[in-house]
Amino acid sequence: MKHLLLAIPLFLSVSVTAAKAPVGIVIHGGAGTIDRVNMTEAQRRNYEATLTLAVNKGYQVLASGGSSLDAVTQAVIIMEDSPLFNAGKGAVYTWDETHELDAAIMTGQDRNAGAVASVTNVKNPILLARAVMEHSEHVMLTGSGAEQFAAARQLELVDNAYFNTQFRFEALKKAKQAEQRLPHQAAIIPDPNWKMGTVGAVAIDNNGNLAAATSTGGMTAKRWGRVGDVPVIGAGNFADNSSCAVSGTGHGEYFIRYNVAADICARVKYQGKTAAAAAEEVIAELLQIGGTGGVIVVDNEGELSWAFNTQGMYRAKQNHTGTVVEIFADQNEKTGN
Ligand code: ASP
Numbered sequence: 263m264k265h266l267l268l269a270i271p272l273f274l275s276v277s278v279t280a281a282k283a284p285v286g287i288v289i290h291g292g293a294g295t296i297d298r299v300n301m302t303e304a305q306r307r308n309y310e311a312t313l314t315l316a317v318n319k320g321y322q323v324l325a326s327g328g329s330s331l332d333a334v335t336q337a338v339i340i341m342e343d344s345p346l347f348n349a350g351k352g353a354v355y356t357w358d359e360t361h362e363l364d365a366a367i368m369t370g371q372d373r374n375a376g377a378v379a380s381v382t383n384v385k386n387p388i389l390l391a392r393a394v395m396e397h398s399e400h401v402m403l404t405g406s407g408a409e410q411f412a413a414a415r416q417l418e419l420v421d422n423a424y425f426n427t428q429f430r431f432e433a434l435k436k437a438k439q440a441e442q443r444l445p446h447q448a449a450i451i452p453d454p455n456w457k458m459g460t461v462g463a464v465a466i467d468n469n470g471n472l473a474a475a476t477s478t479g480g481m482t483a484k485r486w487g488r489v490g491d492v493p494v495i496g497a498g499n500f501a502d503n504s505s506c507a508v509s510g511t512g513h514g515e516y517f518i519r520y521n522v523a524a525d526i527c528a529r530v531k532y533q534g535k536t537a538a539a540a541a542e543e544v545i546a547e548l549l550q551i552g553g554t555g556g557v558i559v560v561d562n563e564g565e566l567s568w569a570f571n572t573q574g575m576y577r578a579k580q581n582h583t584g585t586v587v588e589i590f591a592d593q594n595e596k597t598g599n
Contacts (some may be wrong), residue, residue: 283564285324286581291347292459293556296574316340317578330473334463338388341461348459353479355434361425364492365391370472370501377402377493385418437483462509464560472507490514496524505531512555538567545569
Protein backbone atom coordinates (compact mmCIF):
# COMPACT_ATOMS: atom_id res chain seq x y z
CA MET A 263 0.00 0.00 0.00
CA LYS A 264 2.77 2.37 1.00
CA HIS A 265 4.49 1.65 -2.30
CA LEU A 266 1.34 2.35 -4.22
CA LEU A 267 0.82 5.77 -2.59
CA LEU A 268 4.36 6.80 -3.33
CA ALA A 269 3.97 5.71 -6.90
CA ILE A 270 0.92 7.88 -7.60
CA PRO A 271 2.53 11.34 -7.46
CA LEU A 272 5.44 10.04 -9.52
CA PHE A 273 3.05 8.66 -12.13
CA LEU A 274 1.13 11.97 -12.25
CA SER A 275 4.22 14.07 -12.71
CA VAL A 276 5.38 11.84 -15.57
CA SER A 277 2.01 11.88 -17.29
CA VAL A 278 1.65 15.69 -17.34
CA THR A 279 5.15 16.37 -18.66
CA ALA A 280 4.82 16.36 -22.44
CA ALA A 281 7.86 15.25 -24.41
CA LYS A 282 9.75 18.34 -25.46
CA ALA A 283 10.00 18.91 -29.18
CA PRO A 284 13.59 18.87 -30.42
CA VAL A 285 14.95 22.13 -31.80
CA GLY A 286 15.42 22.19 -35.56
CA ILE A 287 15.64 24.34 -38.68
CA VAL A 288 14.84 23.95 -42.38
CA ILE A 289 15.97 26.41 -45.05
CA HIS A 290 15.46 26.84 -48.79
CA GLY A 291 17.15 28.84 -51.51
CA GLY A 292 14.45 28.66 -54.16
CA ALA A 293 12.82 26.08 -56.41
CA GLY A 294 12.82 25.73 -60.18
CA THR A 295 14.10 23.77 -63.16
CA ILE A 296 17.25 22.84 -61.35
CA ASP A 297 18.85 19.74 -62.84
CA ARG A 298 22.24 18.11 -62.92
CA VAL A 299 22.69 18.77 -66.65
CA ASN A 300 22.58 22.53 -66.21
CA MET A 301 24.79 22.70 -63.15
CA THR A 302 28.54 22.32 -63.01
CA GLU A 303 30.17 20.44 -60.17
CA ALA A 304 31.69 23.71 -58.91
CA GLN A 305 28.30 25.44 -58.90
CA ARG A 306 26.73 22.56 -57.01
CA ARG A 307 29.44 22.64 -54.38
CA ASN A 308 29.06 26.39 -54.05
CA TYR A 309 25.32 26.12 -53.43
CA GLU A 310 25.79 23.26 -50.97
CA ALA A 311 28.47 25.15 -49.06
CA THR A 312 26.30 28.25 -48.64
CA LEU A 313 23.24 26.21 -47.66
CA THR A 314 25.37 24.35 -45.10
CA LEU A 315 26.72 27.61 -43.70
CA ALA A 316 23.21 29.05 -43.35
CA VAL A 317 21.61 25.98 -41.79
CA ASN A 318 24.54 25.50 -39.39
CA LYS A 319 24.34 29.12 -38.32
CA GLY A 320 20.62 28.85 -37.59
CA TYR A 321 21.07 25.57 -35.75
CA GLN A 322 23.89 26.99 -33.60
CA VAL A 323 21.50 29.70 -32.43
CA LEU A 324 18.91 27.07 -31.47
CA ALA A 325 21.38 24.67 -29.87
CA SER A 326 22.74 27.42 -27.65
CA GLY A 327 19.25 28.23 -26.38
CA GLY A 328 18.50 31.10 -28.79
CA SER A 329 15.06 31.83 -30.23
CA SER A 330 13.65 30.49 -33.48
CA LEU A 331 13.22 34.14 -34.50
CA ASP A 332 16.97 34.73 -34.22
CA ALA A 333 17.74 31.40 -35.92
CA VAL A 334 15.65 32.12 -39.03
CA THR A 335 16.94 35.71 -39.19
CA GLN A 336 20.58 34.60 -39.09
CA ALA A 337 20.09 31.85 -41.67
CA VAL A 338 18.31 34.18 -44.09
CA ILE A 339 20.96 36.91 -43.74
CA ILE A 340 23.65 34.47 -44.92
CA MET A 341 21.63 33.66 -48.04
CA GLU A 342 20.72 37.32 -48.64
CA ASP A 343 24.42 38.18 -48.60
CA SER A 344 25.23 35.51 -51.18
CA PRO A 345 24.90 36.30 -54.92
CA LEU A 346 23.70 32.72 -55.50
CA PHE A 347 20.10 33.26 -54.43
CA ASN A 348 17.32 35.57 -55.56
CA ALA A 349 17.27 37.63 -52.36
CA GLY A 350 19.43 40.47 -51.12
CA LYS A 351 22.68 40.58 -53.13
CA GLY A 352 21.48 38.14 -55.82
CA ALA A 353 18.04 39.70 -56.34
CA VAL A 354 16.56 39.46 -59.84
CA TYR A 355 16.03 42.48 -62.11
CA THR A 356 12.76 44.26 -62.67
CA TRP A 357 11.69 45.13 -66.23
CA ASP A 358 13.26 48.57 -65.68
CA GLU A 359 16.64 46.99 -64.82
CA THR A 360 16.45 47.82 -61.13
CA HIS A 361 15.82 45.65 -58.07
CA GLU A 362 12.78 45.70 -55.76
CA LEU A 363 12.92 43.39 -52.78
CA ASP A 364 10.22 41.81 -50.61
CA ALA A 365 10.56 40.05 -47.23
CA ALA A 366 8.47 38.79 -44.31
CA ILE A 367 8.97 37.33 -40.86
CA MET A 368 6.52 35.81 -38.38
CA THR A 369 6.60 34.35 -34.86
CA GLY A 370 4.32 31.46 -33.93
CA GLN A 371 3.72 32.13 -30.22
CA ASP A 372 1.85 35.40 -30.85
CA ARG A 373 1.35 35.38 -34.62
CA ASN A 374 3.21 38.63 -34.77
CA ALA A 375 4.47 39.52 -38.24
CA GLY A 376 6.41 42.10 -40.21
CA ALA A 377 6.73 42.49 -43.96
CA VAL A 378 8.19 44.84 -46.54
CA ALA A 379 7.55 45.16 -50.26
CA SER A 380 9.38 46.86 -53.13
CA VAL A 381 12.38 48.15 -51.19
CA THR A 382 15.32 49.20 -53.30
CA ASN A 383 18.15 50.15 -50.96
CA VAL A 384 18.12 47.93 -47.88
CA LYS A 385 20.98 45.45 -47.80
CA ASN A 386 19.11 42.87 -45.71
CA PRO A 387 15.35 43.19 -46.21
CA ILE A 388 14.73 40.47 -43.59
CA LEU A 389 16.11 42.84 -40.94
CA LEU A 390 13.69 45.51 -42.13
CA ALA A 391 10.75 43.08 -41.98
CA ARG A 392 11.82 42.18 -38.45
CA ALA A 393 12.09 45.87 -37.51
CA VAL A 394 8.55 46.43 -38.81
CA MET A 395 7.36 43.59 -36.57
CA GLU A 396 9.29 44.65 -33.49
CA HIS A 397 9.44 48.43 -33.73
CA SER A 398 6.32 49.60 -35.53
CA GLU A 399 2.61 49.19 -35.00
CA HIS A 400 2.21 47.93 -38.56
CA VAL A 401 2.56 44.64 -40.37
CA MET A 402 3.51 45.70 -43.90
CA LEU A 403 5.41 48.72 -45.22
CA THR A 404 6.12 49.38 -48.88
CA GLY A 405 8.50 51.33 -51.11
CA SER A 406 9.79 54.72 -50.04
CA GLY A 407 7.96 54.58 -46.70
CA ALA A 408 9.63 51.30 -45.85
CA GLU A 409 12.96 52.83 -46.84
CA GLN A 410 12.39 55.85 -44.58
CA PHE A 411 11.66 53.45 -41.74
CA ALA A 412 14.86 51.51 -42.53
CA ALA A 413 16.88 54.73 -42.32
CA ALA A 414 15.17 55.64 -39.04
CA ARG A 415 16.06 52.20 -37.64
CA GLN A 416 19.64 52.72 -38.86
CA LEU A 417 19.67 49.59 -41.01
CA GLU A 418 22.44 49.24 -43.55
CA LEU A 419 21.48 50.98 -46.81
CA VAL A 420 23.10 50.36 -50.19
CA ASP A 421 22.89 51.74 -53.68
CA ASN A 422 20.48 49.76 -55.87
CA ALA A 423 23.48 48.78 -58.04
CA TYR A 424 24.77 46.71 -55.10
CA PHE A 425 22.23 44.06 -56.22
CA ASN A 426 23.57 43.91 -59.82
CA THR A 427 24.87 40.54 -61.02
CA GLN A 428 25.70 39.45 -64.57
CA PHE A 429 23.83 36.15 -64.27
CA ARG A 430 20.58 37.85 -63.29
CA PHE A 431 21.02 40.49 -66.00
CA GLU A 432 21.26 37.72 -68.61
CA ALA A 433 18.07 36.28 -67.14
CA LEU A 434 16.33 39.61 -67.59
CA LYS A 435 17.42 39.77 -71.24
CA LYS A 436 15.97 36.28 -71.80
CA ALA A 437 12.75 37.25 -70.09
CA LYS A 438 12.38 40.36 -72.22
CA GLN A 439 13.02 38.40 -75.42
CA ALA A 440 10.36 35.89 -74.45
CA GLU A 441 7.91 38.60 -73.58
CA GLN A 442 8.32 40.45 -76.85
CA ARG A 443 6.00 37.88 -78.34
CA LEU A 444 3.25 39.27 -76.13
CA PRO A 445 3.98 42.99 -75.92
CA HIS A 446 0.54 43.89 -74.55
CA GLN A 447 0.77 41.61 -71.52
CA ALA A 448 2.87 40.91 -68.46
CA ALA A 449 3.28 37.39 -69.76
CA ILE A 450 3.97 34.50 -67.43
CA ILE A 451 7.08 32.85 -68.79
CA PRO A 452 7.22 29.14 -68.00
CA ASP A 453 10.86 28.84 -67.08
CA PRO A 454 11.18 29.04 -63.31
CA ASN A 455 14.95 28.60 -63.43
CA TRP A 456 15.58 32.16 -64.45
CA LYS A 457 12.44 33.72 -63.04
CA MET A 458 12.59 32.57 -59.44
CA GLY A 459 14.81 31.96 -56.43
CA THR A 460 13.90 33.30 -53.00
CA VAL A 461 15.31 32.21 -49.65
CA GLY A 462 13.56 31.16 -46.48
CA ALA A 463 13.93 29.50 -43.10
CA VAL A 464 11.59 27.94 -40.53
CA ALA A 465 12.61 26.82 -37.05
CA ILE A 466 11.48 25.59 -33.65
CA ASP A 467 13.36 26.56 -30.48
CA ASN A 468 13.66 24.99 -27.06
CA ASN A 469 10.60 26.87 -25.83
CA GLY A 470 8.59 25.21 -28.59
CA ASN A 471 8.22 28.51 -30.43
CA LEU A 472 8.03 28.47 -34.21
CA ALA A 473 9.23 31.19 -36.60
CA ALA A 474 9.34 31.68 -40.37
CA ALA A 475 11.35 34.14 -42.49
CA THR A 476 11.36 34.62 -46.27
CA SER A 477 13.20 37.10 -48.51
CA THR A 478 13.14 37.59 -52.29
CA GLY A 479 13.90 39.78 -55.25
CA GLY A 480 10.55 38.64 -56.68
CA MET A 481 10.29 37.46 -60.27
CA THR A 482 12.52 38.50 -63.15
CA ALA A 483 11.10 41.28 -65.36
CA LYS A 484 8.35 42.15 -62.91
CA ARG A 485 6.87 45.61 -63.40
CA TRP A 486 4.24 48.09 -62.33
CA GLY A 487 5.22 47.73 -58.68
CA ARG A 488 4.42 44.01 -58.67
CA VAL A 489 4.37 42.52 -55.16
CA GLY A 490 4.69 38.76 -54.78
CA ASP A 491 3.56 36.27 -52.18
CA VAL A 492 6.43 36.74 -49.74
CA PRO A 493 5.19 39.83 -47.86
CA VAL A 494 1.56 38.69 -48.03
CA ILE A 495 1.23 36.98 -44.64
CA GLY A 496 -0.14 33.47 -45.07
CA ALA A 497 0.78 33.24 -48.75
CA GLY A 498 4.56 32.76 -48.78
CA ASN A 499 5.34 32.92 -45.06
CA PHE A 500 3.44 31.86 -41.95
CA ALA A 501 4.02 30.67 -38.38
CA ASP A 502 1.57 29.54 -35.72
CA ASN A 503 2.57 27.52 -32.64
CA SER A 504 -0.71 25.62 -32.78
CA SER A 505 0.31 23.99 -36.07
CA CYS A 506 3.42 24.81 -38.07
CA ALA A 507 5.70 27.35 -39.73
CA VAL A 508 6.07 27.53 -43.51
CA SER A 509 8.25 29.41 -45.99
CA GLY A 510 7.52 29.13 -49.70
CA THR A 511 9.19 29.71 -53.01
CA GLY A 512 7.67 29.67 -56.46
CA HIS A 513 5.28 31.49 -58.68
CA GLY A 514 4.02 34.04 -56.18
CA GLU A 515 0.72 34.84 -57.84
CA TYR A 516 -0.44 31.25 -57.21
CA PHE A 517 0.82 31.30 -53.64
CA ILE A 518 -1.24 34.44 -53.00
CA ARG A 519 -4.40 33.10 -54.64
CA TYR A 520 -4.18 29.80 -52.78
CA ASN A 521 -2.92 31.24 -49.49
CA VAL A 522 -0.42 28.39 -49.56
CA ALA A 523 1.52 28.74 -46.28
CA ALA A 524 -1.55 29.34 -44.11
CA ASP A 525 -3.49 26.59 -45.92
CA ILE A 526 -0.83 24.02 -45.03
CA CYS A 527 -0.98 25.02 -41.36
CA ALA A 528 -4.80 25.04 -41.41
CA ARG A 529 -4.84 21.44 -42.67
CA VAL A 530 -2.52 20.49 -39.80
CA LYS A 531 -4.63 22.35 -37.25
CA TYR A 532 -8.14 21.51 -38.35
CA GLN A 533 -7.75 18.24 -40.26
CA GLY A 534 -5.13 16.67 -38.00
CA LYS A 535 -2.80 16.01 -40.92
CA THR A 536 0.95 15.80 -40.47
CA ALA A 537 2.75 18.90 -41.71
CA ALA A 538 4.59 16.79 -44.29
CA ALA A 539 1.33 15.34 -45.68
CA ALA A 540 -0.38 18.75 -45.71
CA ALA A 541 2.56 20.29 -47.56
CA GLU A 542 2.63 17.48 -50.16
CA GLU A 543 -1.10 17.88 -50.69
CA VAL A 544 -1.12 21.65 -51.13
CA ILE A 545 1.92 21.64 -53.42
CA ALA A 546 0.38 18.89 -55.58
CA GLU A 547 -2.90 20.82 -55.81
CA LEU A 548 -0.96 23.95 -56.77
CA LEU A 549 0.60 22.18 -59.74
CA GLN A 550 -2.84 21.12 -60.97
CA ILE A 551 -3.71 24.76 -61.58
CA GLY A 552 -0.25 25.57 -63.00
CA GLY A 553 1.54 26.88 -59.92
CA THR A 554 5.14 25.76 -59.60
CA GLY A 555 7.17 25.95 -56.42
CA GLY A 556 7.82 24.44 -53.05
CA VAL A 557 7.73 24.91 -49.29
CA ILE A 558 9.72 24.08 -46.18
CA VAL A 559 7.83 23.26 -42.99
CA VAL A 560 8.46 22.66 -39.30
CA ASP A 561 5.61 21.57 -37.05
CA ASN A 562 5.18 22.12 -33.32
CA GLU A 563 6.59 18.66 -32.57
CA GLY A 564 9.85 19.47 -34.32
CA GLU A 565 9.19 17.47 -37.51
CA LEU A 566 11.12 19.01 -40.40
CA SER A 567 9.82 18.57 -43.94
CA TRP A 568 9.66 19.98 -47.43
CA ALA A 569 7.61 19.52 -50.59
CA PHE A 570 8.03 20.89 -54.12
CA ASN A 571 6.64 20.22 -57.58
CA THR A 572 9.68 21.45 -59.53
CA GLN A 573 12.81 19.66 -60.72
CA GLY A 574 14.69 20.83 -57.68
CA MET A 575 14.74 23.07 -54.65
CA TYR A 576 17.85 24.28 -52.86
CA ARG A 577 17.22 23.03 -49.33
CA ALA A 578 18.79 21.96 -46.04
CA LYS A 579 17.71 20.98 -42.55
CA GLN A 580 19.35 20.30 -39.24
CA ASN A 581 18.29 18.87 -35.89
CA HIS A 582 19.73 16.44 -33.32
CA THR A 583 19.80 13.69 -35.95
CA GLY A 584 22.18 15.64 -38.21
CA THR A 585 22.28 17.83 -41.30
CA VAL A 586 20.83 17.14 -44.76
CA VAL A 587 21.64 19.35 -47.77
CA GLU A 588 19.93 18.64 -51.10
CA ILE A 589 19.27 20.32 -54.44
CA PHE A 590 17.71 17.96 -56.97
CA ALA A 591 14.30 16.28 -56.90
CA ASP A 592 15.70 12.75 -57.14
CA GLN A 593 17.40 13.24 -53.78
CA ASN A 594 14.06 13.98 -52.18
CA GLU A 595 13.25 12.06 -49.03
CA LYS A 596 9.60 13.15 -49.28
CA THR A 597 9.03 13.56 -45.55
CA GLY A 598 12.39 15.24 -45.06
CA ASN A 599 13.30 12.91 -42.21
N1 ASP B 1 7.76 33.63 -54.70
C1 ASP B 1 8.59 34.67 -55.22
C2 ASP B 1 7.71 35.73 -55.83
O1 ASP B 1 6.79 35.41 -56.53
C3 ASP B 1 9.56 34.21 -56.24
C4 ASP B 1 10.36 33.00 -55.87
O2 ASP B 1 10.02 32.26 -54.97
O3 ASP B 1 11.36 32.77 -56.49
O4 ASP B 1 7.97 36.88 -55.63
